[in-house]
Amino acid sequence: MYELVQVGEKTYYINCPAKIGIYKINDKDVCLIDSGNDKDAGRKINKLLNENEWSLKLIINTHSNGDHIGGNNFLQKKWNCEIISTPIENTFTSYPILEPSFLYGGYPCKELRNKFLMATASNTTGDVDNNLPKGLEYINLPGHFFQMIGIRTDDNIYFLGDCLFGENIINKYHLSFIYDVKEYLNTLDKVKNLKGKLFIPSHADTYEDITYLADININKVEDICCKICEFCEDNLIFEEILQRIFSFYNLKMDFNQYVLIGSTVRSFLSYLHDEGKIDIEFIDNKLIWKTIE
Template sequence: MYELVQAGERTYYINSPAKIGLYLEGERDVYLIDSGNDKDAGRKVKKLLEQNGWELRAIINSHSNADHIGGNRFLQERYHCKVLGTGLENAFTRYPLLEPSFLYGGYPCKELKNKFLMAQPSEPQVITPEDLPAGMELMELPGHFFEMIGLRTPDDVWFLADCLVGEETLCKYHVSFIYDVRAYLETLERVEQLEGKLFIPAHMQAVEDIRPAVQRNREKVHELLGLIESLCGEPLVFEQVLKGVFDHFKLRLDWSQYVLAGSTVRSYLSYLYDEGRVVTEVQDNLLLWKRA
């Protein structure tokens, strides 16, 4: 874990729980794509940089989930480097309490104030094309989170953040986090059309052909949409819908899954509601979801 893997002439990634991209400009200047899940990840990145005689110039955050920005603060304090991201993601990066608050839908209790949901704060600025190395391309990848981005390096290597998860993860957890289902499906359509030498999602193996992974993730979204719609054959409160999903896949609920999968199931319900496939009614002060 945390070994440096060369993916192109000047493009590397650090094999970690959420893969960290690295692009070398010139002889020494390094641009990171994300920074890992905590300060320990930051320390390991620093060690790799020192071993190679490299200097950190900037961290480009694909989005603000804690496992992608957790090393920001440690590295920014050591290198005084820029942290770059998109506007709304930067708000979460600067004020990490926003993430567990958003996921829970209220003030987060102590079980939710952990490094997996709440990184240490860092000071980001809005990314512009001028901030990128020559030849690096930015692509918007909304859906998983608010304003997530991907990046293509001049070596024709794509870093795709969290817009895809691998087959093992899909089979184990089934409900991967999605904020906006419609935007996510549109992102999959765009990613499916990409050309490149190598594609590196953060939570699956690097692949030369991204299309099978796109199709598998799309199938899982539609499977979940069909499941949730069928569960609403009788009027259910949200908690019953969530229980039905977990019972169907034989999953076990805990605090982390309650907020991550729970937020995702709410997003699926919103999509189905906007599509006219489910409707709501209030009975006895309960908001009920039912199939249209």
């Protein structure tokens, strides 16, 4: 784990739980694409930097989830490097309490104030519009999170963040976190049409052709939509829908999964409601979700 893999003249990735990109700005200076999930990840990245006699100048965060920004604070203290992303992702990175607060819908209790949902804050220094090194470009990949991006290097390598997940993860967990289902599907359609030498999702194998994996992710979203519509034929409140989702997919509920899957299911309900497939009604001071005949 944390093996360094070269995939282009200037492009590398670190094979770890959330893959990390490295791009050589010149013979000595490099930038990272994401930084792993915590201080320990930062230490392992720092060891690789020192072994290769590289100097870290910049971290580009694809988005602000804890497993992508967790090494920021440690590495920024070591290297005094810049940290950039899109405006909303920068805000969450600077104020990590926002993520568990957003997921929970109020002040998060102590069980939710953990490194998985709330990374250590780091000092964001700019946005990707004006601060990318020569040889890099970004693409907007919204859906999984607010303003997530991918990065393309001039080796024609794409780092795709969490816009899609590996087949093994989908088969085991079925639901991955999605903020905006419509934008998520639009992003997957966009990714299917990209042409590159290699595609590197954060939580999947690398692919020379990403179409197969994109289709698997699209199909799973469509299956979940059908299942929620089926459940809502019984006119349910949200907690009943969530319970049926966990039971149907054989998921184990804990507080982290309650807010992550719960937020995702709410996003599915919003999408299906906006698409005219389910309706809402308030009965006895309860919000009822029901399938439209």
